[in-house]
Amino acid sequence: MKVTIDGIEIEVETGKTILEAAREAGIDIPTLCYSEAFGGQGVCRMCMVEVKTGNRKRFVASCTYPITGEIEVQTKTPELEEIRRNIITLLYRRAPNSDLMKKLYQDYSCSEVKGVDPEESCIMCRLCVKACEKVGANAISTVLRGTEKRVSTPFDEESPECIGCSACADTCPTGAIRVVEEGGRREIWHKSFEMLRCEKCGGYYSTLPVREHVTEQLELDYADDSLCPNCRRKKLAKEVAEVR
Amino acid sequence: MIMAVNSQQIADRQAMEKIINRYPPERRFILAIMQDLQKHLNYLPKEALKMTADHVNAPMTVIFSMATFYKAFSLVPKGRVVLKACDGTACHIKGSNVLIDEIYSCLGIKPGETTADGDFSLETVNCLGACALAPVLVANGKVYPKVTPAALRKIINEYRGQDNDSNTSE
Numbered sequence: 001m002k003v004t005i006d007g008i009e010i011e012v013e014t015g016k017t018i019l020e021a022a023r024e025a026g027i028d029i030p031t032l033c034y035s036e037a038f039g040g041q042g043v044c045r046m047c048m049v050e051v052k053t054g055n056r057k058r059f060v061a062s063c064t065y066p067i068t069g070e071i072e073v074q075t076k077t078p079e080l081e082e083i084r085r086n087i088i089t090l091l092y093r094r095a096p097n098s099d100l101m102k103k104l105y106q107d108y109s110c111s112e113v114k115g116v117d118p119e120e121s122c123i124m125c126r127l128c129v130k131a132c133e134k135v136g137a138n139a140i141s142t143v144l145r146g147t148e149k150r151v152s153t154p155f156d157e158e159s160p161e162c163i164g165c166s167a168c169a170d171t172c173p174t175g176a177i178r179v180v181e182e183g184g185r186r187e188i189w190h191k192s193f194e195m196l197r198c199e200k201c202g203g204y205y206s207t208l209p210v211r212e213h214v215t216e217q218l219e220l221d222y223a224d225d226s227l228c229p230n231c232r233r234k235k236l237a238k239e240v241a242e243v244r
Numbered sequence: 245m246i247m248a249v250n251s252q253q254i255a256d257r258q259a260m261e262k263i264i265n266r267y268p269p270e271r272r273f274i275l276a277i278m279q280d281l282q283k284h285l286n287y288l289p290k291e292a293l294k295m296t297a298d299h300v301n302a303p304m305t306v307i308f309s310m311a312t313f314y315k316a317f318s319l320v321p322k323g324r325v326v327l328k329a330c331d332g333t334a335c336h337i338k339g340s341n342v343l344i345d346e347i348y349s350c351l352g353i354k355p356g357e358t359t360a361d362g363d364f365s366l367e368t369v370n371c372l373g374a375c376a377l378a379p380v381l382v383a384n385g386k387v388y389p390k391v392t393p394a395a396l397r398k399i400i401n402e403y404r405g406q407d408n409d410s411n412t413s414e
Contacts, residue, residue: 129305138303143312154308155290161303 005073018062018073019047029062029075030084032091032173033125038134040064043126044091048083050074059083085110097121098174121176124149128168128177136217137161140168140189151177153189163209164193198228205229259284260292264299271300274310278317287321315367323358323365325403328382332371338378344368346393350400363404 003012005022012021017040022029032044040047040063049062052072059080062073074080085108092105096115101123124142128151132140139162143152153159164186169177180187184195186207193207205228214220227235263280267273274296281292288311297307311317327347331340344366348354351364358365374380377389381396388399 132305138305141303141305141309143309145313145315154293154304159304161305 001067001070003067003071003073006075012067014068015066018049018065018067021067022062022075027075031063032123033127034063035127035171038130041126041130044087046084046087048080050077050080084108089113091123095120095123095174098123098176100174121174122151123174125173127171127173131167131171135165135167137163158191159189162189162191163213164188164191164207165210196226198231199226200231201228203228257291260295264295269299269301271302274300274302274307278311282317287318321362324363325384326365326367328367328369330372330380331368332375334375334378335380340379342393343379343381343391343396346396350397
């Protein structure tokens with residue numbers, strides 16, 4: 001199927017989202033809540049594009065819009081820039097403590113606003129919630145509603161489901177999730193975990209429940225192999241080299 | 245005394261189980277289950293949320309997220325009498341804030357709060373669709389039209405005298 005994005009004609013498979021098609025063609029559409037690993041969420045609306053079908057023109061979120069017909073897409077019009085500037089302004093107002101939002105606020109030369117809570121960094125993109133869900137832990141979700149909405153564990157207590165993998169913090173674009181690693185322990189979401197040490201380099205790299213979870217999920221036995229990602233990569237590379 | 249608490253807990257648990265088991269174990273019934281639980285228990289205890297999660301085989305996060313999203317649910321016990329003061333445009337203009345202040349001076353509760361004795365809760369609602377009756381107050385489902393501070397005191401006294409049985413009839 002042929003679609004035109006910013007005047008460039010490209011061949012796309014049916015069902016692919018506009019965002020995926022654009023990125024494959026080397027056209028950048030800004031996003032905040034998108035991760036290739038999770039697919040589009042349609043939360044942040046930064047990826048809004050203009051879609052023209054026949055005489056009809058409308059704005060859609062490109063990360064969740066599957067291409068099912070021949071369409072003409074514009075990704076950088078003054079109207080879209082305005083939409084994005086508004087989003088950035090509002091998100092900066094919400095999360096003025098985030099470096100990413102500070103930068104975007106500058107880049108988009110937004111009108112002056114004052115942050116609501118100077119300590120806040122979360123932009124409610126839900127990537128952490130999605131990551132937790134994909135890991136299979138389901139320890140965090142959004143709670144409450146409207147201006148009070150935030151990400152948390154049920155009852156703001158330590159969650160029996162949390163395995164301390166810190167996938168939430170790793171995927172967070174604004175560094176809003178607090179992880180403290182100290183003295184061989186990792187503290188996250190009101191819960192403290194004993195960390196695992198890499199048997200080769202001695203560095204702390206994960207938690208015990210994570211190893212159990214992975215072992216269970218992959219039906220593997222890691223019992224005599226405690227390696228950090230770095231040492232594991234080296235070991236694998238060495239093995240491959242030997243085979244050759 | 246401890247025995248009494250335990251038997252009460254067991255009875256509560258059985259009541260919750262009965263409500264939850266009325267629904268097939270599917271996620272789409274979460275809301276309906278919680279509405280029923282809220283109606284019968286006046287709030288959603290932690291245990292009820294856990295039981296719901298187990299029943300529909302959904303993570304606790306999903307249940308908690310929904311339970312905190314909807315205003316119809318409360319995670320702390322609501323009063324025996326739930327006062328809903330309409331604070332929509334018409335009622336607001338007709339002086340609903342005077343009523344809310346009056347409730348505070350009578351019972352010492354602000355919107356969202358419950359009296360220490362567990363008798364009264366106050367909520368504000370944005371419109372009851374009865375603007376011609378403004379300002380409107382709803383006490384346990386009964387609508388009181390054109391409420392004045394004097395009428396409000398009367399309504400509160402009316403409910404104050406009743407014992408716990410009055411709430412169980414639906």
